[in-house]
Amino acid sequence: MTHNSDNLREELLAMEKAHEALLDEIADLRAENEELYLDNEDLREGESLIRALIEKAPDAFFVHDLEGRFVFANQAACELLDYSREEVLSMSVQDVEYGISPEQMSAYWEDVGAGKTVHTEGLLKHKNGFHMAADIRIGLFDAAEKTVIYGIARDISERKKMEERLRQSHKMEAVGTLAGGIAHDFNNILGIILGC
Numbered sequence: 001m002t003h004n005s006d007n008l009r010e011e012l013l014a015m016e017k018a019h020e021a022l023l024d025e026i027a028d029l030r031a032e033n034e035e036l037y038l039d040n041e042d043l044r045e046g047e048s049l050i051r052a053l054i055e056k057a058p059d060a061f062f063v064h065d066l067e068g069r070f071v072f073a074n075q076a077a078c079e080l081l082d083y084s085r086e087e088v089l090s091m092s093v094q095d096v097e098y099g100i101s102p103e104q105m106s107a108y109w110e111d112v113g114a115g116k117t118v119h120t121e122g123l124l125k126h127k128n129g130f131h132m133a134a135d136i137r138i139g140l141f142d143a144a145e146k147t148v149i150y151g152i153a154r155d156i157s158e159r160k161k162m163e164e165r166l167r168q169s170h171k172m173e174a175v176g177t178l179a180g181g182i183a184h185d186f187n188n189i190l191g192i193i194l195g196c
Contacts, residue, residue: 082127
């Protein structure tokens with residue numbers, strides 16, 4: 001009987017040790033779980049901040065897949081083109097870009113595919129049908145095992161109008177200077193003729 005009680009005692013001790021080891025393992029897992037929860041919370045806060053910054057950015061921010069279909073557009077993008085977010089997300093790059101030849105588009109995609117950021121000026125189609133000048137930056141981005149292309153666009157229509165006015169002003173100034181010079185020379189010649 002002593003032999004059975006010794007065996008029973010040994011089994012109980014072994015079970016207590018296993019129980020203590022299990023409790024230690026559970027405590028370790030809880031601590032690890034808490035750490036992961038805090039890390040996830042930090043990631044969620046960071047993602048939320050980045051989303052808020054992109055959403056509130058003054059420039060139009062587009063993301064599209066490799067086929068050119070939009071998968072994201074911030075509020076500025078929707079306002080720039082005067083479409084709702086749902087309308088933009090049902091469109092593709094070809095629906096909003098204007099005046100870019102297939103050769104130019106191919107060159108852009110080749111540069112973007114090589115990891116370069118493309119910076120260009122182009123025309124974007126507004127919902128009402130008019131075209132607006134835009135400063136555009138395009139780049140490649142790998143996110144969550146999915147490659148996408150981002151585009152950042154800024155309306156530069158007013159700047160283009162101001163540049164055109166400045167060019168016209170310079171032309172008028174040059175014409176005025178030329179006319180003044182011709183008048184002065186004509187006056188000198190006329191003075192000589194009248195003097196004779």
